[in-house]
Amino acid sequence: MTFRVRVFLLVVVVALTAIGMTWFLTLSLAAREYERTQSAADRHRPQIVDELARYGLTHGEWTGVAALTAALSERTGLRIRLESTFDDSVVVDTDHLAGRRARAVAPVPTTIDPRPPLDPLIRGELQGDPAAGPPAGPAGGPAPAVPWGVTPATLFTTPLGGPVPRRDLNPARMALKQVNQYRAALLARECLGDDPQAALPLTASPYLSTAQIAAGGPCVESAARQVLQSDGRDRDAFEACTGPFVADRSQCMSRAFAARISASGLHPLRMFLGGFESPGLRSLDPSAALGLAGLVVVAVAGTAVVARRVSRPVNRLTAASQRLADGDRDARVPTVGSDDLAQLSRSFNRMAEALQRSEERQRLLVADVAHELRTPLSNLRGYLEGLQDGVVEPSRELFASLHEETLLQRRILDDLQVLALAEAGTLHYARSPVDLAELAAFSATVHRAVAAEANVVLTVEAPAEVWVEADPDRLRQVLGNLLTNAIRHTGAGGRVSVRAVRDGDRALLAVADTGAGIAAADLPRVFDRFWRADKTRQRATGGSGLGLTIAHRIVTDHGGRIDVASVVGEGTTFTVRLAAAPPPASSRH
Template identity: 55%
Template sequence: MSFRLRIFVLVLLVASTAIGATAWLTLKLGSREVSQTLEAQSRHRTDIIAEIQRYGVQHGRWPGVDRVVGDLAERTGLHIQLQTAEGEVLVDSDIQANRPSGPVQPVAYDIDPLPVPRFQPSAAPASQRLTAGLAKINYIPKDLFGPDQERDNPAMRTLKQAAQYRAGLVLVRCLGDVAGSEPALGLESAPYVTRDQLTQSPECLRKASERVLGDDYWFQGYWDYLVRCERLKPGEGMDVDLTNTACLRGAFNDTVVTSTAVPLLLYLGGRNTVEVADFGRPALLGAAGLLIVALAGTFLIARQVSRPVRRLTGASILLAAGQHDVRVRDEGHGELAQLSRSFNTMARAVQESEERQRRLVADVAHEMRTPLSNLRGYLEGLADGVIEPSRELFASLHEETMLQRRILDDLQVLALAEAGDLGYTRTPTDLAELAAAGVTAQLAVAATAGVTLEVEAAAPVWVSADQDRMRQVLGNLLTNAIRYTDRGGRVAVRARAEAGEAVLSVEDTGVGIAPGDVPHVFERFWRADPARQRATGGSGLGLTIAQRIVTDHGGRIEVVSRPHLGTTFTVRFPLS
């Protein structure tokens, strides 16, 4: 079983077990949470509603209710959420406790923060109550918090309680501004304020009384509601019964609603936390077993991974220290074995690169040593008077110097190309025109060597390339072809489009290349015939540079040769 498959099986086993255990625990905890939540709601719902409503009645607004909700949630263990009628969340106990807001039950409970008036039965006969009520239908109390002068008229007593509630809110808010404390009514029912609150600030008491007693429109709204309520009763004509408790309560609520807090909706839910004790012993044992399986599987796989990794680490350290022949064992067919084989391949590539580098240094030294030795010998002979100076001698020395210069120039171009720093200016280039120009440039050299040059390009062949570099490539190929073709031979240059590619080929009838030497023709300083090439002045880098330029243009260069019959170099580019 491969390493990847073992990992997959282990992860699948752990994942499936974890998913099953999670589903079971979720169902178990969910059902338990629902039952506990419903039980806690039925036990605490009445107290929660009463306390929040009490806060709304005594404050007349909701700022600060979050503290009440937090205390209730902490005391009852429930998730408490208050929303407005429009669905905006006003307070959420989970968010206050820095927890994500958990779910709540879809059933909402009304929080109506309206004070409840006190009704007392009237001692007067109905006819007297009716006459008194009608006579004082525009009654406005003169002293809000003084003795009750209208004990026989429930409508007037109810109106006075409404006025006391409104004035009490104004009073406590004024007291809160003066003392810097939280404004709240001291009592839940009329007169709603305590004696201490009444005597604390005569100025605030006067301000509250004047604001309420001076609002005739507010008082008239109370009596108008009573009249409308009575007249809507069927079969009683236009009589107004000022002792009707339902109408009195409606008139009271309609009057004080302008001063009370807005109604809210209460939603209850369970706590959004899970403790260890909630899982139970079977769940804890299952989790422990799953953990043991995961740890054991991870240990076994880690052990199998660590061994080859340690070997690779040690080998990489030795390779970095210069020991290029280091290798690691690569038995098996798994991913780690493939990694070991990849390391061995890399180590061999590094070793071969190092060997090529050493060969390059040796080849450069060899190429420079013979011409420099010749120059030194001639110069010493001229200095000692052993050799007579002549024009032909100086021409020969100059030719040797130019050969070294060409070698150095070619090495510089090759170094830039291999480093990726050889710049190219790509333009639309016609290979047919390029072939004709290259042949023309080499006609004099070919004529001196007794070689016939031909060009075959029936139609334009367009590519995107650097024209100067393409001429350099073609010049190198033509130079080699002429150099290795005997007198009376022929060199043909062809440009054509073939199978979606642009093809440029140079074919000669020269000495050819042995089959064993063909793979080495693009190596630096390689010679099929070292004596002949040195005699004709080649640097041994032309084909290497040509291959690099062609590769940088996205093309490829190929060679086919038959000994004593000729050689063909073919360059292929993408058509423009």
């Protein structure tokens, strides 16, 4: 498994763990916050319901309830949302009033009923409660016919049941009186107070205080007269609930009373309580805190593993590169495993080795060039000093030898220049179609005299045309180097053969000899600068030691390859492989 895959899997594990823990913590904290909010709502709901219901009861309308609701929300920390049961409109939303983001509320509402309840005395009369007095009439019979007898002057001043004997109490008359008292109290309070939204002082019959009734004067009497003038339908509805055929007179009377009260325009509200919002860390329970701690540990441990895994080899690479830059060519990085960082370390080691070999080759090149030039220059200097001192007699043979040494120096310098241009990529090639068969025949002809002088048989095997796209002069230089080396290292009576054939899409040019051969250990160095298989013949042969290096570079620049195969005592074969080309139009018949 590569380092990249391991890092990817580790990141995936950390990410999935983070997602899972986030999901778990969100649900856990949300559940806790919901439970906390619901607990607070259950604790404060009775108080909120009571105060809002009292407001509606004492004001007779919901105008102005927003201030009370906002105060309750501030005191309890809950969101209070009130909706009308009449048209489902929103009456108050404390989060909107406060200008904050709306929090969640419980889905089940609580009803705020602002209507005054039916007086317990009336309920007792309807249910035959002995504690409340005797029943309204004989068992199963109608209630006694009692005059309604309520006037504006007596609406507030007489209790619900009086002034009549207790046995003559009429629940219908009492219910109607309570309805009229509530309606008239609202009208009278509006008339008495400067603020039309002022609250009633009492939440039960007669809803006005004794002082207000006594001091009310025209306001109280006018309000009572106004409501008594329109109580005909109310009277009929209440009286119908006391009939002999009514199964549940108490329930009937309660419904009629609620309908009459609601007719004044006041309607109940639906209250939604909430406060559930995005929880904080302070809401964590032990299990959630443990899960969060585990997530942190996993994230930190994973990060530490990745950091350690990356930083250690990177630090080693940094230190090794610094030593390499400081001149320590033996700097290497230990490699363990097969991941990407290990491959990077191996690449650095290969680069350091290549740099070390390059410097070694450079040092060897300088040494080899100095050696190659020192010997002929020393010879020239010695002979010239001898001639100058008169120790050596001038002769034609001496000057010919000195001229040969000079030509050798020139060849070395020319070869070095060609090699430098080739390695710099600036050696010019004039490419054109070249027939390797013709090139082999021509080169063999040029070298046949040298081969004959060395008693070496030189043959050519080129049965057909073999075309390539190349620089003919550079290819002749390559083949000339190969033939010169082959003849030079083949003893008398040996053979050198040149073969040019086509092998599929490749063109082959091979030079084989029956010379001494090259040891297997030396084959990798054949194309090195100034390398010679026979160290003892380097001066006698007059070679520069750069021919094969130049040949290798030329073939490589042509997109080809030059190989060598050799067996000690049997001979050596150099094979040049180039891309074959179609014959030019002028050569086709």
